[in-house]
Amino acid sequence: MSDTSGSILDAAIDAEPSTLAIRQAAFRAILSGIAIDEARVAEITGLDTALVGSTVDRLVAAGIATTDTGPAGERSIDGSEGLTVRASKHAISISGSDLHTWCAFDVVGIPAALGLDASGSTRCPTCGGAIELEVRKGEVVDSGAIGWWPSASGGPVIEAFCPSASIFCNSEHLDEWRTANQAEGTARTLVELAEAGRETWSSFRA
Numbered sequence: 515m516s517d518t519s520g521s522i523l524d525a526a527i528d529a530e531p532s533t534l535a536i537r538q539a540a541f542r543a544i545l546s547g548i549a550i551d552e553a554r555v556a557e558i559t560g561l562d563t564a565l566v567g568s569t570v571d572r573l574v575a576a577g578i579a580t581t582d583t584g585p586a587g588e589r590s591i592d593g594s595e596g597l598t599v600r601a602s603k604h605a606i607s608i609s610g611s612d613l614h615t616w617c618a619f620d621v622v623g624i625p626a627a628l629g630l631d632a633s634g635s636t637r638c639p640t641c642g643g644a645i646e647l648e649v650r651k652g653e654v655v656d657s658g659a660i661g662w663w664p665s666a667s668g669g670p671v672i673e674a675f676c677p678s679a680s681i682f683c684n685s686e687h688l689d690e691w692r693t694a695n696q697a698e699g700t701a702r703t704l705v706e707l708a709e710a711g712r713e714t715w716s717s718f719r720a
């Protein structure tokens with residue numbers, strides 16, 4: 515797999531139509547601001563509950579979904595394809611929902627792929643400063659902040675890719691971090707991150 519094209523999300527899991535339908539149902543629910551029970555996913559997709567359950571197990575293992583278990587043992591999906599109802603240091607306001615994401619790239623890439631307006635924020639790993647991000651009808655407002663695209667290293671996406679898919683105040687702050695961490699990857703402008711987002715979430719356009 516190239517680390518400069520394609521979708522790291524799609525590459526993490528099989529391309530069965532049932533798998534895609536479950537991923538899309540989960541993503542749409544989170545986008546609307548709610549965690550979704552597996553039973554509801556089965557209703558929406560018309561798929562067998564056992565198949566939904568085993569598929570969600572695989573999505574979690576691949577690092578492209580997270581789940582929460584309720585008091586009666588019922589499981590709900592609370593994070594999907596980078597978008598989450600759990601708190602994180604990356605915030606996004608999109609489609610009327612105030613959500614969080616797994617990495618800074620998601621804040622730009624998701625609205626870019628969906629052609630939506632969004633505003634969000636992340637923190638520069640070097641100085642801890644807040645970085646505001648704006649996307650208008652899928653086009654990112656280029657503030658000069660600079661992103662880091664980690665080299666694909668295998669393993670669950672949420673663990674292997676997300677923690678270092680950061681956005682920095684400027685290239686000086688990126689270079690400082692990159693040197694200190696001996697990180698493997700490439701610098702990308704916000705406009706390049708938006709382009710990468712359109713590929714990454716191409717399966718989730720309405």
Ligand SMILES: [Zn+2]
Nearest residue numbers: 638641683687
């Ligand atoms: Zn900084």
